[in-house]
Amino acid sequence: MSRDGSVRRPARRLTAGGGETLEEIVAEEVAVALVYNGISHAVMMATPCDLEDFARGFSLTERIVERPSEIYDIEVEPVGRGIEVRLEIAAQRMAGLQERRRSLAGRTGCGLCGVDSLDAALRAVPAVSDPRPVARPSIERAMAGLPDHQKINRTNGATHAAGWASADGMLVCVREDVGRHNALDKLAGALARSGGAGPGGFVVVTSRCSYEMVQKAAMIGASAIAAVSAPTSLAIETAEQAGVALVAFVRDGRLTVYAHADRITT
Structure with missing residues (x-):
């Protein structure tokens, strides 16, 4: 097993001009x-x-x-x-x-x-104790900065990332995994090991946003979770109940807020 989350595997590439045998770097699972x-x-x-x-x-x-x-x-x-x-x-x-x-x-x-x-x-998700407003520029800054922290994905192109950003959008910690839930659990563990997440911080993820992702973000104490892709209906309901602002489709200079829109400031 590798230490960097990637392994090399033989593959056959076929193109209009013919085929070639090569060694590809793939995500280890x-x-x-x-x-x-x-x-x-x-x-x-x-x-x-x-x-x-x-x-x-x-x-x-x-x-x-x-x-x-x-x-x-x-x-x-x-x-x-x-x-x-x-x-x-x-x-x-x-x-x-x-x-x-x-x-x-x-x-x-x-x-x-x-x-x-x-x-x-569908167990009850405890409400975040101290949810705070999150600025749109902070969300966009954190999401834009995420690729620079995705060392494993740069190598194999197959891993998700979950990051914790401070209120100003600076990424404090990022973890990667082939599973989006696993990446968020790794982030939760890293934050717990370092003494916990700071007030007013939020989670950014390179995936869709499901119920479990909101549940885990709430357990961390995130004021918001921002995803690059779509949310599910249960994720929105859970975010409303837990007091977590849910932001999705954060890309191309736009974003959509599905829960607690009043806490996302401009």
């Missing part, structure tokens, strides 16, 4: 098992970079733990063709996890695979 106190809980297909951040962020945004201090240790161990990320968490949280009886079988682009009830899939 592996099975990552999240193991809590010795019990495997979720298997996700992910880019094998920043996996400690991924495990920490997943644990927080999925509310397996309530705070970073309830994660005592994280170890990343290659196992066969995949990777195990082994976490030691507080006994109280482990008891709660066992009660949930959830067995996730994740794959790229799917953040709810294996959830066994509608209540579990």
Whole structure:
């Protein structure tokens, strides 16, 4: 497994002028098992970079733990063709996890695979405690700056990015993954490890905006989530309830606000 999220694979390129054999750089995708106190809980297909951040962020945004201090240790161990990320968490949280009886079988682009009830899939999202106005120029600055931080995508062209921007639009942290949910979980974990997100900050993502993306942004405490592509109806409803401004189609000098438009200033 590589350390930069990309691997080389032989390919055959066909054009009008004929064909040629070449070596292509492609995104690496592996099975990552999240193991809590010795019990495997979720298997996700992910880019094998920043996996400690991924495990920490997943644990927080999925509310397996309530705070970073309830994660005592994280170890990343290659196992066969995949990777195990082994976490030691507080006994109280482990008891709660066992009660949930959830067995996730994740794959790229799917953040709810294996959830066994509608209540579990559509659980209430806590409202952001201190939502603040976000300026349109800040959103555009953050989105414009995102490509410079996408080192993996520049190499293989196949990964999403999630970034945390301060109120002025400066990107504080960016994480990448083949799965958009995974990228946002990695961002959540990185922010938690560094002491948390600052007030008035917001999330920018290089994908569409679904319910799960809003839910994870709310768990981080984002005032807004801005996406390069479209939102879903449930994402809009969830953003309204959570107090997260939802901005989409941020490109070509325009953007569209779908939730809490009054908080996006010019």
